[in-house]
Amino acid sequence: MAVSVVARLVNQGAAPSSPQVSVPSTILSRLRLETRAEHDAVERLLDLMGASLTREAYRQRLAQFYGFYAPLEAALRICCTRPDEVRGGSALQLATLSPRLNKTDLLRRDLHYLGVSADPLPLCSHLPSTKTSAELLGCMYVLEGATLGGRLITQHIQATFGITPATGGGFFEGYAGDTGKMWQAMRHLLVNCASDIQAENAMVANAIATFACLRGWCGSRSAYATNDAEIDKEAN
Numbered sequence: 001m002a003v004s005v006v007a008r009l010v011n012q013g014a015a016p017s018s019p020q021v022s023v024p025s026t027i028l029s030r031l032r033l034e035t036r037a038e039h040d041a042v043e044r045l046l047d048l049m050g051a052s053l054t055r056e057a058y059r060q061r062l063a064q065f066y067g068f069y070a071p072l073e074a075a076l077r078i079c080c081t082r083p084d085e086v087r088g089g090s091a092l093q094l095a096t097l098s099p100r101l102n103k104t105d106l107l108r109r110d111l112h113y114l115g116v117s118a119d120p121l122p123l124c125s126h127l128p129s130t131k132t133s134a135e136l137l138g139c140m141y142v143l144e145g146a147t148l149g150g151r152l153i154t155q156h157i158q159a160t161f162g163i164t165p166a167t168g169g170g171f172f173e174g175y176a177g178d179t180g181k182m183w184q185a186m187r188h189l190l191v192n193c194a195s196d197i198q199a200e201n202a203m204v205a206n207a208i209a210t211f212a213c214l215r216g217w218c219g220s221r222s223a224y225a226t227n228d229a230e231i232d233k234e235a236n
Contacts, residue, residue, distance in 0.1 A: 027194035027203060028187060031141050034204050038211035045219055049156045058157060059114050061218075062171065066107040068124045068217050069143075073101040076139065079130040094133055096189070097140060100182070103147070106171040113168045124217040128209040134199045137190055138206030142214075147174035148183045 047053060048061060080098045108118045129135045150172035157163045157172070165173035175182045194200045 027190055027200050030200060030204050031138075031190070031207055035142075035207050035211055038208050038215065042211055042215045042218075045215055048153055053160065055161050055163075058161065058163070059111070059116055062107055062111055062114070062168075063116060063118075063121050064218050065171065066104065066111060066118050067122050068214055069107060070104045070118075071123045071125070072127050072130075072139070072143075073104050075127060075130045076136060077101055079133075079136045094136065094193075096185075097136070100140070100144065103143070103171060106173075110168045110171050114163075124213070126213055126216060128206050128213050132202060133193060134202035135206040137193055138203040138208075139210045140186065141190060141203065141207045142210040144183060144186045148179055150174050151179060 046061070048058065077098060080094050080101075111118050111121075128139050130139060151174065153172040154165060154169050157169050163169045165176070190203065194203060
């Protein structure tokens with residue numbers, strides 16, 4: 001798309017959003033720069049702010065996002081609740097991530113409002129790893145950055161289709177007025193947990209993998225075909 005909801009805006013969000021916040025930026029810079037190739041690949045694939053976007057195409061993307069977020073958030077919740085020794089020692093900090101894993105519910109609500117049942121939609125089976133705290137955080141960098149950028153999508157779909165956060169646009173509304181604050185907290189957590197080069201490398205590698213998995217899923221012909229069939233069925 002002209003402006004990718006889950007790609008370009010993630011990297012835009014990687015930069016500090018407030019001059020008052022000052023944190024060590026090595027891991028933040030690495031995440032922003034080293035995910036660039038996959039970010040650009042996703043940007044070329046998705047299009048939620050382009051002039052050619054239709055209401056049906058918007059519903060199609062929501063259905064695909066549901067297929068990606070539903071299994072991934074379930075895996076991330078498990079990682080957040082694992083014993084500390086399994087996750088490498090960040091239990092108290094990672095436990096704060098659980099309330100962020102609510103995008104599946106928002107997508108289900110949006111789809112229902114737009115006439116699509118989420119239950120029969122296909123789910124992505126090729127997901128990034130969530131075995132360690134560093135892998136979890138690399139994945140969350142992508143998801144939370146997308147939430148930050150989604151506010152622009154909210155404005156676009158409301159202006160184009162009259163879809164508001166209450167009428168099918170809740171996913172992109174994210175945390176509403178708290179979105180910036182939530183992103184700053186995410187940035188601090190990334191920095192605090194990047195305790196050594198191994199942790200940094202794992203975060204960056206899994207952020208790249210998360211982009212790649214999303215790109216593979218959204219570009220899958222089988223996902224398109226199944227979702228198209230379900231959406232057409234619900235619309236008729």
